Amino acid sequence: MRDTIARCETTAHAEGLAAGLTQALAAARDGFSPPGRVAALPADRVPPGAAAVRNRLAEREGIGCFVWPGREAERPHHVRPGHETERPHHDGASDDTTTEFAVLLGAVRLGATRRLLEHAVTHLSGRTVGGEPTLRKQLVLGTVADVMTGVEAARHALLTGASVPDAVADTHERLTELDWETTKLLGASGYLADGPARTAHVSRLLADCWVAAPGGTP
């Protein structure tokens, strides 16, 4: 698992989300499915005939969103009966194969997070405030250090917590937070749809589809 996780991270870091996700699919065991009704995969891996859910930014990232075949008539997660036994079998994070896929997706997202951070560092190295490189400002360096630390912590959490669905979900939540903290460093350029912040948004969309919230839906 360690090598697989590393490959997913490396691929996403070098080639982007869709390539990393393709790597994750190649390593995933059969039988995984999203915890909800909808899913997102590399555009060329969307099942033929699946009902598409259009998303402009995901499409530009090479990701297709769709209703998981066979779940077209299901009600959204939050309006299902509250009693556990009345929930569909796929609901919740007890499905091992789905949790494993969530771990691989976490590695993919981690690669994208590193890519975003490197872009931010390069961006800030080339800018100055008061004649000093922006990167040297303590507030900025503090965030860079926090994100670097968070990346290492997330990688280890994926390895050690791979069998604990809630731990995996928690790592995804922390990756979303790290991406946002990094995006803020980019200033308004972090809001451009043709920049790396788009990847951060789509990365979050992927987690939203494939990973139940930490502790389950509140």
Added chain:
Amino acid sequence: MTELDAPLRELRGMCREAARDLRTRALAVDADPADVERHLDSPTLTLIRVASTPKRFRADGSVDDGGYSGSCLARVIAGVELARGDAGLICANTGPSLAGVAVDALGSEAQQEAFYDAIADGRTWTFFGMTEPDRGSDATAMETRLEAAPDPADGMLLTGAKRYVGNASRGRIGVVFARTGRTALSVRGAVVRIPAAGYEATPLDMIGLRGARICAIDLNGVRVPREDVLGAHLPASRRGLWGIGRTFNVMRTQIASMALGVALAARDLVREERPGWSGHERVSARLDAALALLHDAAVQVDHDPDARRPPSVAKLHITDLAVRTTRWAAHALGPGAMLEHPLLEKWCRDVAAFEFMDGTSNIQRLHITHDVATRATAPRPSAGRVTTPTADRVTAPQGAA
């Protein structure tokens, strides 16, 4: 805590009702921000346009503005409720917008009259150019120049570049800030009328808040008549950064109000989708507290337009809370919620915009601690003396008269 009087409560109710109209148009404008013209006659956009125009310049006196006073408090009350409908539509609207705030703060009576006359048709977008590609919103490092033309009859020439300027590609009048010299006092606002030779605005593809039609502007010797340079009637210390600082204090509360409106919209969606569920209560309590904080900040700006800390505290806290609230909403609605609820996905994108408007969180942190930092470098008080914190206010730049 600020108690709202009857007119303000009426305004809030009116805006809350009007926001429904914005909601129905939100996804269409997000999908195609160039196609806004057909929405301009909506009663809500008309109301916003009229209410944000000072009463003495309103062309249409028949529109009931619900007692809108133009105070900072009234602005944030309206901003919260309208953004609860859709912040993108607010930013897509024609009318004075941020340029109007700058003209109100820095313009002479004649300049204000000319500006509002130019947008009286209700079909004119305005723009506000401050941020620069290499310097961000650091006004002290601004590179765009406003210089005398070789022929005095041509007035001044504007040269440089601006980035992340809303509605600049479709605006016909706006305010662009530029440097007339090297000192902090030399940053001035100029009214720019479009079309103008040397002016080129290109829409940028943004993650969200797409109705704002955010653009890059290139300025190559754009001619500005001297009478269109703002602030000539003001003392030298008030024409430049000092005047901008005041403008920003109002803007930051407005941006915070829109962020809070989006957060409330996300919370409202959760409550609608999960009726009877009490899991929203902690989030709702935080949003209520943020609203109270915002009202207090607005009142402080109304009482002291130079107060810098309250609006920065409001913006810093509320933009962060709003981002977290949209995340919570996605979790509360279950896996796949962002794709199942296009408005939620849109709000998750829109809410990030407020972080980048008029200073990121780090810039707000510097504003908030400005007086603390100043105190830290001041001589130590002698033993036994008690010092009191100085009010953190926008002060005239060094060397000001």
